[in-house]
Amino acid sequence: MASIIKRGKSYRAQISLYKHGKHSKISKTFPTKKEAQLWSLEMELAKGGGKELAHRNTTFADFFENWIYVVKIKDVKETTFQNYTRVLGVIRNLFKDIQLKDLNDIVVQSKIDEYAETHSRKTTHEVLLKIRTALRDAYARGYITNDFAGLLKTRGVNPPKRNKALSITDFKKLRKYVLEHPEDEFNLLVLVALETGMRRGELLGIRPENLYEHGIQVRQSISPTSVDTSLKSPNAKRDVSINKDVYELIQQIPVKENGYIFGFGGFKQSEQLAELLEMLSIERTTFHGLRDTHASFLFAQNIDLVYVSKRLGHVNIQTTQNYYLELMPEKKHQQDADALTLLSSL
Known part of the structure; x- marks a missing residue:
């Protein structure tokens, strides 16, 4: 009693x-x-x-750590598990010594909102998803008495998009420059990114045996945080065609001692890209922005959506369509004009 x-x-x-x-x-x-x-x-x-009330004196941070190292480590890929370990650091910093018995939706929501003050909505949501899963596991095991995970919300705003697609004008300008300066290996990395829409890790994962006449077999991906070279999803395994000029330029790159064509360069490709774009007076974007640029350019040329989806290695066409919510400026202006012309003809 x-x-x-x-x-x-x-x-x-x-x-x-x-x-x-x-x-x-x-x-x-x-x-x-x-x-x-x-x-x-x-x-x-x-x-x-x-209910397992004895566990209620365990801190949420300790529970989360035990949960990921006992349960999640067996359920997810290594790269995904690394994300869980990073969230563990976030949870220890936010929740400190708060115990399971003291958790409720108000307490947890306040901590999520605190995190959202200095992080993007997308990053906050990724943390929230992992917290929700852990809380539901704790409830299922009887460590907490209420299932309040579904009440938690992601708040905050997203900063300006970093992965912004280049305009067609800047796309042509950048492509022309890297084609004319193939002596710099990094320029060729950018060229292949523009030519194929491959992810940065996929680009770094190209080996000589992945090259065939006018094409690249996408078979592995290199990560700065993991030795796991597997692709993001089964759909990412694909063959991507390239034109003859690009194919011949890639073949001229000396193969590195580790067997890959492109050097990893301390994974500083983002900084190098920023410097290149600044030199050319092109609006800043990321390697994923170059992938968006490739996709948007194909879409602007009325290339079949199914083909574009397979070329990018997307899980489904819906993912591909999301790339086109923000079209290249020139294409949007043209479609605005076409729409007005159609309306005027009624």
Whole structure:
């Protein structure tokens, strides 16, 4: 049974537990007797329902760490597991010594909102998804008494998009420059990115045996945080055609000692790209922005959507369509004009 003891101006509620021949107790202090009584009733009901109340004194951070190293490590790829370990750092920083018994939707939501103040909505949502999954696991195991994970929301705003597709004018300008300066290996890396829409890791994963006449077999991907070279998804395994000039330029690159064509360069390709674009007075973007540029350019030329989707290695066509929510400026202006012309002809 629960006991409530008055201590000064507060009330200490205590629950007795018995499991596997061992006795233990959990307690909590409240400012009023009514709150202590309500908590005691909740705990007794939970105990009667088989909830693992002894675990409620475990901190959420410790639970999350144990959960990812015992459960998730067996369920996900190494690269995905690395994301979980990074979220563990976030959780330790946010939740500190907060225990499972003190968690509810208001407490967790406040921590998520705190994180959102200095991070993008997308990054915050990725953290929230992992917290939700952990909380549902804790509830299923009886470590927390309420399933409130579904009440949690992602708030905040997204910063300006970094992966912005280049305009057709800048696309042609950049492509012309890197074609005319193949002596710099990085220029060829940019050229292949524009030519194929391959992801940065896929570009770095090109080996001589992946080259065939006027094409590249996408078979592995290099990550700066993992030795796992597997592709993002089964659909990412594909063959991507390239024109003769680009094919011949790639073949001239000396193969590195590790067997790959392009050097990893300390994975500083983003910084190198920023410098190149600044030199050419082209609006800044990322390697993924070059992938967006490739996709948007093909779409602007009315290339079949199914073909573009397969060329990019997308899971489905819907993913490909999402690339075109923001078209290249010139194409959008042309479609605006075409739309007005059609309306005027009615």
